[in-house]
Amino acid sequence: MNAFVAPIKKETLIIIGNGMVGHHCIEQLVEQGALAHYQVHVFGEERQRAYDRVHLSEYFGGRDAESLALCAADYYSEHGVQAHLHEAVLEIDRAQQEVVTANGRLAYDKLILATGSYPFVPPIPGAEGNSRLVYRTLDDLDAIRAAASGARRGVVVGGGLLGLEAANALKSLGLEAHVVEFAPRLMPVQLDEDGGAALKARIEALGVGVHLSRATSEIVAGEDYAYRMNFADGESLETDLIVFSAGIRPQDTLARSAGLAVAERGGVVIDDGFCTNAPAIFAIGECASWQGRVFGLVAPGYSMARNLAALLVGRPHEAFSGADMSTKLKLLGVDVGSIGDAHGATEGSRSYRYIDDVTNSYRRLVVSADGKRVIGAVLVGDNSYYDTLLQYALNGIKLPADPASLILPVGEGAPTLGADALPDTATICSCHNVSKGAICCQVDAGCTDLGELKASTKAATGCGGCAALLKQVFEHELSARGVEVDKSLCEHFAHTRQELYGIVRVEGIESFEELLAKHGRGHHGCDICKPAVGSILASCWNQPITDPWLIPLQDTNDTFMANMQKNGTYSIVPRIAGGEITPEKLIVLGQVAKKYDLYTKITGGQRIDLFGAELHELPDIWAELIEAGFETGHAYGKSLRTVKSCVGSTWCRYGVQDSVGMALTLEDRYKGLRSPHKIKFAVSGCTRECAEAQSKDVGVIATEKGWNLYVAGNGGMRPRHAELFATDLDDATLIKYIDRFLMFYVRTADRLQRTSVWRESLEGGLEYLQDVIINDSLGLGAELESQMQLVIDRYECEWANAISDPEKLKRFRTFVNDERKDPDIHFVRERGQRRPVKASELHLIPVAEEAAQ
């Protein structure tokens, strides 16, 4: 150690604003090594750390603040960044180089403004409280949710991108939604007249009211609803709440009071290096104005953050030169895309238009005066054309001989721009500035996994709009290098689980030997393919897993129908459907536990787990449990585990449906269904959600009108909230959807893939799944239901089956040639119960016991 090295004096860098761009700036500072030079402080006005505003509407679809957060809770502290959340900066004291908050002052060497923007609310008399809501922050959304309780109709003022997002949010809160727009069309910035008309028709078909060319003159008390909006043209509209989404304004208040230069139309003036007119103060994101323009999208904000971070550490960076404002969105489920000069404002430009009044689809291609380049496009109804058109526009790719073919309905042989046609400089992910060349580099370095590629390049982890293109480029580059991704289950089957499932179904195969002989290699299989095939056979034919030709396939827990613990003993979990149990049965569990001295613990799934049973004790214990009316709980299987429930309307003053009754119906229906991984359900009797259904593979929450169905959640190592799948279902429809959902999962998931990971791997995401299950887009509905019915019809308690067959009990002997117990199993007592002895406690075992062996 050299004690004479003077510590490097770090400069203090303060970032005001912890939104998406402010956070991205910190990430970039961390990544580019700036924390070695700067002590970084970030101030955020909101309570929450930075969250994903792009997906804000999902807050009403089941996601909570934590799952929207952009980083782990300890990210800042881990990297030595001082986060000051819920602490607004009140003043920038340029003379002292200090920022002032309610808690005091902090000096800076460099200062970055990333204060974002605020929603513009036009001054309309009478707008206050629930008639003056906005849609920008999580707190705003909480206010909207509160206002929506008991409301019937909601109006959004503003028919732009954010306004339509807000309308979607109102719709998902169960309100009749209306959009009021000042301009004569929706999304006036991004769409032309015909595009706006197509979008209006589609949105109206979804039951959203659209009112164009309306200027609100005042808001007064309503007659049928809480408020009445009076328009300048004499018309009016009544509503219970009003959300203003009439545009955003740069949040430049601090800069103004600090005397920084501010643009005429708002925004802190910056140069190409993000610097304001004060040398040590920078501005990025929506609060900054570059050449009189403000960029209200995340991609340019990220680009500013990335380049400013590089500039601050003296790394190579790009001067800001404006940004591509092309956007691709799904608004209220309708595809909308806008590229470049969507209005054809460039002199001499010409357009191709495709108009379909039947399905209300619209596409416009704007080409340069010389007819050689794409300079803009408008898409309504189908964004599958977007990626190709954007690449043409951004990379100046020469148009094909018949440019109109780029927007005509895709038929045989229509020219699509393949991944190979893109130059290496083509930007694939604009949020994280990942080029095709960067992806090729990763593939050259040996990357063969899409998830790995996303992690290393961050491509498709911003807005996610480029995910499909990324996959296409990645797969193209892999195959161009002759790499074939090996999806074999193991060395015995060159098939995926999904393929094997199809083979078993189609060929009606009922044994492992037959499948191995016809489609595999070798004569024995292994501990990967045997349980996987055992599970597939059980999912398809549901024959007792203890039958002689099936038993060698099972994992040890399935073989012995109990859960092996660390010392080789087992735990037993009888089924307690819905968590409901009679006192008589509860007493039996106590008596059995006492008789066999079993450690007893309540599980998270509302059951009772009895630990410490030795192999030979299992049949005796189960004989007693079956006698008392219990059946196996499948806690050992990759299968349906439990359906947790709250007491529901039967007892609870808040309950609106009989959640226990539904839980019993569901558990009874799906018990014994074997699947790629374990499946957990829960049913809550009201929105208070006491059964925690949103953390389950299948969650059911009662509503006034029926049941809301959530799917693909889980707890465990990587928790995931379930997603709202369908609302207000009656009992029969609920069961139909769950039948189809489970069987589709069983049919298509990988081995040991939970529903959450499976759902994330589905191309097309939740909407695709909804299409398959609800709209029966693959025509599989009836087949999935009948396959489920077969599993249900063949249900039999595995333990009851085994107990009645002496041959099956043969393996339940500790020793086949001796009556003794396993002499190496020792217990000690702790808190009144038995537990396995620890290695360090073996000296506590009485010598007499060892001598008795």
Place this chain on the structure above:
Amino acid sequence: MTRSSTSPQTATQWRALCARADLVANSGVVAWLDGEQVALFHLPSEEQLFAIANRDPQSGANVIGRGIIGQLKGELVIASPLYKQHFRLRDGQCVEYPDQQLQVWPVRLQGDQVEIGLAV
């Protein structure tokens, strides 16, 4: 405990261990042998029988007899049910961890009896 050997120099004494009917096809059972626990795996289609120590060195629990039989790169193996490491049935060598090896015994079917070979 001495490591068993199947080398021809050592004399082998055959001793009845259990009945053939005690075996479970393509799966395992465990027999008691003078204080030791022997896992027996039977592959009837090839008339193969293996005897291997029941104690899993990684967990210290006597559970090898409850593992799954498989074949890895041509070698017959047993997968430990607790931590899933594999042991070759012919010599007890662990595939993943070279320092783990299980004792194996010569074993044969004689009529209705399973006989185990003990070195003398």
